[in-house]
Amino acid sequence: MADDGSKQGATWPLPKFRFEVDFGTQLKGIAFQEVSGMDKEVQVIEYRHSNSALFSTIKMPGIAKYSNVTMKRGVFVNDNTFWAWMDEIKMNTIARRTVLIKLLDEAGAVTMQWQLNNAWPTKITGTDLKSDSNEVAVDTIEIAHEQLIITNGS
Template sequence: MVDDGAEQPPNVWPLPKFHFQVKWDSAVMSFAEVSGLDVDVQSIEYRHGDSPVFSAIKMPGLKRVGNVTMKRGVFITSDNKFWDWFNQIKMNPIKRVPVTISLLDEEGKPTMVWTLTNAWPTKVTGTDLKSEGSEVAIESIEIAHEGLTIANARNS
């Protein structure tokens, strides 16, 4: 008899990563790819002078968050949201917005949610152009932020 998985609880299957939603401030935007959802902690090395061990000890330091890169296809020629937001940068003042990335289940409900705090654009890249290609035009935006929180949207 073949096991069809009916006997297994539904929370043992890994989540597919292709169904997600990005909420940019209050607007929902479509992206083909989101990368850079990472956090790390700086390692501080220290050794006091009278330590009997001839090596440094390592302690956790400050948390660091990387920039997040989002890529999307160019569909409407008048959609310049990336460039408009980027062009608002004037020395220090820039509109900072919350960005929420949600991994969705098969019903479209969030299962995991990443929230970027005070996000702002650091780089906008237009599509590359090839006369021999037939690929979709892709533009990307790199976003800096001041913090990343991760939450499970529903209890399993």
């Protein structure tokens, strides 16, 4: 007999299709088609003591590096929010924000959250236009950030 999940204590992995993104005070609960690139990498520092008996190096953790996060979103009438954010970038002046990516459960409660600190747009790609297509127009925004903090929902 197959396990239908009705047993007490059964746990299931979280589905990834229901999520929203907050870009600050005026931009809350934005729906995206796709979010990717939430990566963290710690660089490796190799070191060898001059009097070490081992003929090899010691590997130690170095500086943390974060990938740019890419988000894809449908184009809406009179909504140039991301283009306006990109236009705020001038020489040595960047409108940095805290971006929250929230994974939601079936009731809409936050189950997991990724917080991007000091985030700013590095690239926006407008939709491609095709006269023989029936697809939705989608813009892509790429965001650089300095820290990724993951928290669990309440």
